[in-house]
Amino acid sequence: MTIEYSTPYRRTSKIPAEPGTPYFIEKGLGDRAHLFGDLVTVYAGGEQTENAFNFFTVEGPKGDLIPAHRHDDTHEVFYVTDGAVRVFVEDAEGRQQERLLTSGDFGFVPKSCTHAYRIERHHSRIVGVAAGPGGTFERFFENLGTPTDQVGLPPRPYVPAPEKFGIVPQRFDVTFLPDHRWRTR
């Protein structure tokens, strides 16, 4: 049995438009978006949880360091289920650390802490939960990137138009810090 819904985000989605509805989604079939070389799949958003939390995955190939950024009002979980992901984070006192996470390892980035990550093995997958008192930001990826009905990684990287960087991040509590330097090594 597969039910599909029409929602504000997708013409057809496995996520019910109506909160309070129990649902199941098969692996890979959440609301999908491409952003650069990565595939982001949303399985639950703020609508499902009274804005308490969300649940999504980020899958990607071995790649470059994601630009440093912070969320002023959003705490973020990095839980790796496949591959290897190096997470960089700086605390409120400016202390920096980095850690290579592999399957089953967990990282927590509190709000306001500048962070970044780099996927270091092909076929990696991160489970993310990103939420805080201000709500959830799971639709950032499809707004900076692009929604897709495809299954799997982007066949070609989706590079956002430059003007999107001036508009989208601030709508989703994302502040990029292009001058940030990691001194961890």
Added chain:
Amino acid sequence: MTIEYSTPYRRTSKIPAEPGTPYFIEKGLGDRAHLFGDLVTVYAGGEQTENAFNFFTVEGPKGDLIPAHRHDDTHEVFYVTDGAVRVFVEDAEGRQQERLLTSGDFGFVPKSCTHAYRIERHHSRIVGVAAGPGGTFERFFENLGTPTDQVGLPPRPYVPAPEKFGIVPQRFDVTFLPDHRWRTR
């Protein structure tokens, strides 16, 4: 580098007592508890997220159906990373469904929906997020069950003393429904 903290829940924990501190936890080394045959590992709790959400895993052997229950104020995610778990859920209109979740599959149980699950393969693991407007309930498992420093599944099932069932569940927004019947098959 391994830092350990003393918290209200553990003499030594990988979870910082002080909110706002970034941290990493290796696979299996969160705050652990045994409840019946299962191992519950908490990686983040309400203290870390301003009570927005938590993050934990439930690992267990192939076993029996967990008793039907509901959370009046808590939405719950079931995300299976290993093995196979059958989730049963009833919506507000009394419609029941069940689904076998395997690695990468996702289930969402909104607050107030009666639900249950059964681990159907050995070495299964569920990632759980359980939170709502009333907060988070990750310490339920160690209060009904028992905290442990061991790594791995309980060597013997931990069966709670009967009187605990009259006290602990209501403190953590858990209502057991012993007379509930699943009509899905």
